[in-house]
Amino acid sequence: MRPLSGIRVVEISSFVAVPLAGMTLAQLGAEVVRIDPVGGAADYHRWPLTADGESIYWAGLNKGKRSMEVDMRSTDGRELVQRLIAAAGVLITNVAGRQWHSYETLRALRSDLIHLEVVGRADGTTGVDYTVNAATGFPLVTGPADHTGPVNHVMPSWDVSCGLYAALAILAALRRRDATGQGSRIRLPLDDVALATAANLGFLTEPMVNGVQRPRLGNAIYGQYGRDFTSSDGQSFMVVALTARHFRDLAELTGTAQAVAALADSLGVDFADEGSRYAHRELLNDLFAEWFGSHTAEEVSAALSASSVLWDRYQSFAEVARSPRVTANPLFAPLHQDRIGTYPAPGLPMSVDGAHTHCDPAPALGADNAALPAEWLGHD
Amino acid sequence: MRPLSGIRVVEISSFVAVPLAGMTLAQLGAEVVRIDPVGGAADYHRWPLTADGESIYWAGLNKGKRSMEVDMRSTDGRELVQRLIAAAGVLITNVAGRQWHSYETLRALRSDLIHLEVVGRADGTTGVDYTVNAATGFPLVTGPADHTGPVNHVMPSWDVSCGLYAALAILAALRRRDATGQGSRIRLPLDDVALATAANLGFLTEPMVNGVQRPRLGNAIYGQYGRDFTSSDGQSFMVVALTARHFRDLAELTGTAQAVAALADSLGVDFADEGSRYAHRELLNDLFAEWFGSHTAEEVSAALSASSVLWDRYQSFAEVARSPRVTANPLFAPLHQDRIGTYPAPGLPMSVDGAHTHCDPAPALGADNAALPAEWLGHD
Numbered sequence: 001m002r003p004l005s006g007i008r009v010v011e012i013s014s015f016v017a018v019p020l021a022g023m024t025l026a027q028l029g030a031e032v033v034r035i036d037p038v039g040g041a042a043d044y045h046r047w048p049l050t051a052d053g054e055s056i057y058w059a060g061l062n063k064g065k066r067s068m069e070v071d072m073r074s075t076d077g078r079e080l081v082q083r084l085i086a087a088a089g090v091l092i093t094n095v096a097g098r099q100w101h102s103y104e105t106l107r108a109l110r111s112d113l114i115h116l117e118v119v120g121r122a123d124g125t126t127g128v129d130y131t132v133n134a135a136t137g138f139p140l141v142t143g144p145a146d147h148t149g150p151v152n153h154v155m156p157s158w159d160v161s162c163g164l165y166a167a168l169a170i171l172a173a174l175r176r177r178d179a180t181g182q183g184s185r186i187r188l189p190l191d192d193v194a195l196a197t198a199a200n201l202g203f204l205t206e207p208m209v210n211g212v213q214r215p216r217l218g219n220a221i222y223g224q225y226g227r228d229f230t231s232s233d234g235q236s237f238m239v240v241a242l243t244a245r246h247f248r249d250l251a252e253l254t255g256t257a258q259a260v261a262a263l264a265d266s267l268g269v270d271f272a273d274e275g276s277r278y279a280h281r282e283l284l285n286d287l288f289a290e291w292f293g294s295h296t297a298e299e300v301s302a303a304l305s306a307s308s309v310l311w312d313r314y315q316s317f318a319e320v321a322r323s324p325r326v327t328a329n330p331l332f333a334p335l336h337q338d339r340i341g342t343y344p345a346p347g348l349p350m351s352v353d354g355a356h357t358h359c360d361p362a363p364a365l366g367a368d369n370a371a372l373p374a375e376w377l378g379h380d
Numbered sequence: 381m382r383p384l385s386g387i388r389v390v391e392i393s394s395f396v397a398v399p400l401a402g403m404t405l406a407q408l409g410a411e412v413v414r415i416d417p418v419g420g421a422a423d424y425h426r427w428p429l430t431a432d433g434e435s436i437y438w439a440g441l442n443k444g445k446r447s448m449e450v451d452m453r454s455t456d457g458r459e460l461v462q463r464l465i466a467a468a469g470v471l472i473t474n475v476a477g478r479q480w481h482s483y484e485t486l487r488a489l490r491s492d493l494i495h496l497e498v499v500g501r502a503d504g505t506t507g508v509d510y511t512v513n514a515a516t517g518f519p520l521v522t523g524p525a526d527h528t529g530p531v532n533h534v535m536p537s538w539d540v541s542c543g544l545y546a547a548l549a550i551l552a553a554l555r556r557r558d559a560t561g562q563g564s565r566i567r568l569p570l571d572d573v574a575l576a577t578a579a580n581l582g583f584l585t586e587p588m589v590n591g592v593q594r595p596r597l598g599n600a601i602y603g604q605y606g607r608d609f610t611s612s613d614g615q616s617f618m619v620v621a622l623t624a625r626h627f628r629d630l631a632e633l634t635g636t637a638q639a640v641a642a643l644a645d646s647l648g649v650d651f652a653d654e655g656s657r658y659a660h661r662e663l664l665n666d667l668f669a670e671w672f673g674s675h676t677a678e679e680v681s682a683a684l685s686a687s688s689v690l691w692d693r694y695q696s697f698a699e700v701a702r703s704p705r706v707t708a709n710p711l712f713a714p715l716h717q718d719r720i721g722t723y724p725a726p727g728l729p730m731s732v733d734g735a736h737t738h739c740d741p742a743p744a745l746g747a748d749n750a751a752l753p754a755e756w757l758g759h760d
Contacts, residue, residue, distance in 0.1 A: 001556065001559065001560060002556075003552035003553070003555045003556045003559075004552070004555070015622075016581070020580065023580070024548070028548075028552050042622060042623055045654065045655075046603065046604075046654075047582075047602055047603020047604070047654075047655070047658070048582050048585075048586040048590065048594065048602070048603065049603070049655075050589055050590065051590065056582045056585050056586055056589055056590075057581065057582040059585075060579065060580045060581060060582045060585055061580060061581070063580075116730075121705075122705075122709055122710075122711065126690055127690070127692070128620060128622065128690050130601060130606055130618055130620050130690070131618050131620060131690050131691055131692040132692070133618075134608075134616075134617070134618035134692045134693065134694045134695070135692040135693065135694070135695050135700065135705075136535075136695075136697075136700060137695060137696050137697030137698075137699070137700050138533075138534050138535050139599075139618075139694055140694060140695075140696050140697075141534050141697070142522075142523075142531065142532075142533065142534050143522075143523050143524070143527075143531050144523070144527065144531070147523075147524065149608070149610075149616060150599065150608055150616050150618070150694045151522065151523050151524070151531065151599070152522075152599045152608070152618070153518075153522065153533050153535065153537075154518050154521050154522050154602075155516075155518050155533065155537050155577070155578075155581075156581070157533075157535050157537040157540070157541075160537070160541055160577055160581075161537075161540055161541060161544060162729075164541060164544035164545060164548060165544060165728070165729055165730060166730075167548055168404070168408075168544060168547055168548050168551065169728075169730045169732070171548065171551040171552060171555065172383035172384070172408050172551060173383070173732070174555070175383045175384070175551065175554070175555065176381065176382075176383045178558075179381065179383075180381060184732050184733060185732070185733050185734070186730050186731070186732050187730065187731045187734075188729060188730040188731075189729065191705065192709070192711045192726075192729040192730075193729045195700070195705060195706060195709070195711060195712075195726060195729075196711060196726035196727070196728070196729040197535070197540055197729075198535075198697070198700070199440065199706075199712070199724075199725060199726045200400065200403070200440045200441055200443075200726065201396070201437065201440060201441070201535075201536070201540075202427075202428045202436045202437040202440045203697050204697055204700060204701045204706065205428075205436050205439075205440055205701075205723060205725070206428040206436055206697070207697055207698035207701045207702075208701050208702075208723040208724070209430055209436055209720055209721050209723060210428065210430065210431065210436075212698070213696060213697040213698045213701075214428065214697070219519075219530065219531070219532045221510060222427055222428070222534075223426065223427020223428065223429070224426075224427070226510055228514075228529070228530055228532070230529075236514075236529060236530050237514070238510055238511050238513070238514035238519075238530070238532070240508060240510050240511060242395075242422060242508065243422055274425065274426075274427075275425075275427070275429070278427070310506055310507070310508050310510070310511050311511055312507070312511040312512070312514045312515040313514065313515060314514045314515070314519055314520060314530045315514070315515050315516075315517060315520075316517050316520050316593060317516075317517030317520075317521070317578070317583050317584055317586070317587055317593040317594070318517075318587035318592070318593045319517070320515065320516060320517050320575070320578070320584060321584045321585075321587045321588050321593075322587075322588075325501075325502070325515075325571065325575060326575060326579075326584065329502055329572070329575070330502075331502065331569075331572045331575060331576060332575075332579070340589060341589050343585060343588040343589060344579075344588070345579060345585070346572075346575060346576035346579045346580065347576070348545070348549075348576070349542075349545055349568060349569065349572040349573045349575075349576040349577075350496075350545060350546075350549045350566050350567065350568040350572075351566070351567045351568075352549070352553070352564050352565070352566050353564060353565050354565070354567075
């Protein structure tokens with residue numbers, strides 16, 4: 001039995017956060033219908049596309065859902081969607097501010113409704129991952145230390161975290177409803193996901209408490225020893241020493257244990273302390289970089305593998321996609337996706353009792369227009 | 381009633397993912413005890429630090445928990461922890477591979493145990509956010525388009541997503557246990573969180589299907605129109621036009637509507653199509669950049685605010701920390717944190733029925749050494 005067996009969810013969404021939330025609930029066993037306007041929502045043609053113009057992105061975030069295409073400008077269309085939401089008892093949406101599917105309107109149809117709305121910012125203004133991220137502080141400390149100007153992330157961290165918080169909020173609300181019979185009105189601003197995360201991790205708290213914030217450090221880790229090194233044949237490696245043992249091993253494998261000890265003596269510091277490793281990272285970098293620069297990627301990999309040091313090679317998406325981490329990983333299973341092809345697709349990242357859950361492909365837009373109302377509302 | 385009222389959780393953890401999971405469960409109402417080795421785990425002094433050397437980071441990720449400090453190398457210590465886990469019925473940990481708190485060992489003490497272990501990689505090797513990220517593909521497409529070499533993210537996306545997936549997995553397992561009486565053995569590799577996310581978002585699927593991957597684009601958005609612009613007084617703005625309406629508004633407010641139309645004519649394209657906006661972004665950039673460069677930040681903000689265009693100013697952590705988005709946001713409430721000070725701290729990013737949940741400060745290490753065993757095991 002999957003945890004959300006028997007739970008039905010209506011999703012009115014576009015882009016990343018709410019589609020990810022809906023897909024996650026589907027992966028946990030819920031029956032999720034994504035309801036789109038006729039022709040699909042604004043994300044229906046989002047890149048990357050296949051040569052035929054099909055959205056790989058859309059297929060990726062709507063796996064395991066059912067689909068309806070409804071004219072939500074018409075009274076009939078809105079009434080149908082309202083009845084489906086009342087039947088399901090759970091709505092997730094990022095289409096905010098529509099009176100006809102507001103909590104107040106829908107609660108009159110289903111008193112224990114769970115209604116989750118993702119909005120841009122807490123004050124009701126718009127925001128998407130790109131703009132929210134600009135206003136977090138992260139782009140001004142990302143990128144080469146001598147770079148001026150912002151560096152955006154490519155991975156939409158806020159959208160993904162928002163989608164997972166949304167799924168979590170639905171599970172929590174279901175538990176509360178089971179216990180008390182009460183529904184929930186849940187409001188989740190994307191900006192608040194970013195602010196809460198930046199504060200929980202100390203990025204915002206540091207200037208509040210210390211009056212100053214962390215600097216831009218390139219690929220170095222703040223307050224620890226870690227950075228990228230390049231082998232003689234041009235391969236980049238990320239190398240991290242979080243503990244005194246990691247650091248000792250790094251010095252040993254690079255043949256710099258004596259030089260590092262001499263450096264510690266001359267500076268009067270103890271590199272068993274992470275702050276000392278951080279403070280004197282430039283001197284340490286120079287010692288270690290020489291070893292990396294005079295060994296091939298193969299030699300570097302072999303030496304790091306034999307140590308406790310945390311490390312990996314930088315790899316491209318294309319390289320990752322064909323690596324055994326994907327092709328021989330039970331997280332991935334072959335998916336036949338109409339219009340796109342057959343390729344390995346992931347389930348939820350956790351295994352439960354040794355098994356991964358995999359779900360069906362993304363539906364064709366409107367595939368369940370006829371069947372779903374009949375099933376959920378008992379007529380057609 | 382908070383959704384996880386009455387649920388008890390033992391956490392044996394360090395760093396980000398599992399501490400965040402435990403804190404999230406505490407914010408949802410669970411009673412969570414973090415059990416540390418004597419003197420604290422490897423993250424107890426993690427940066428940022430106060431002037432007195434107290435970890436702002438540790439305080440941020442352990443809010444609302446109880447704390448025990450136990451000599452887990454001793455038989456007595458291990459037995460105590462085992463009995464606490466059996467009493468709680470839920471363990472979350474990233475200290476993997478210890479026989480004494482393995483699922484097999486503990487299930488003998490509590491048959492419906494929920495046991496969640498975060499590991500580095502699916503194959504059992506180690507990995508942390510920094511090294512996992514290197515091997516995702518993201519650092520090689522992040523940063524200025526003409527930059528060579530990797531650019532690491534500063535926001536630990538994989539740790540945060542992993543922590544949220546872990547919390548989600550616990551809620552799902554609790555629901556399953558309520559329905560069936562069965563426990564769960566949950567294994568969550570940090571690397572699989574990254575791989576599943578990169579695949580769901582299309583970054584890995586694109587090379588699988590099309591044979592090529594997206595390029596490095598600086599701050600431009602892939603497949604859409606969006607990038608950073610700088611005002612005459614040197615303020616950077618992130619500006620995004622996801623829809624045809626956003627794009628029309630951007631052209632109008634920058635006074636380039638005619639020039640954009642003429643450009644479309646001469647190229648024979650329709651900028652209502654997102655792919656066309658993306659393909660010809662360099663030409664569009666030049667048109668728009670002139671307007672931004674000849675207006676002050678105040679003028680730019682006023683014009684963007686009056687339009688549908690998605691935008692924000694790039695801001696530093698220090699600026700965000702003192703902005704009304706934090707100081708006048710009900711997401712944040714004043715927290716008195718012993719050893720650190722009083723500052724605004726966030727609750728969960730979602731409000732439920734209009735209210736945010738705030739939790740207690742982080743505990744002193746070992747604060748519950750005496751009380752908790754008495755409460756949970758009925759003796760002292």
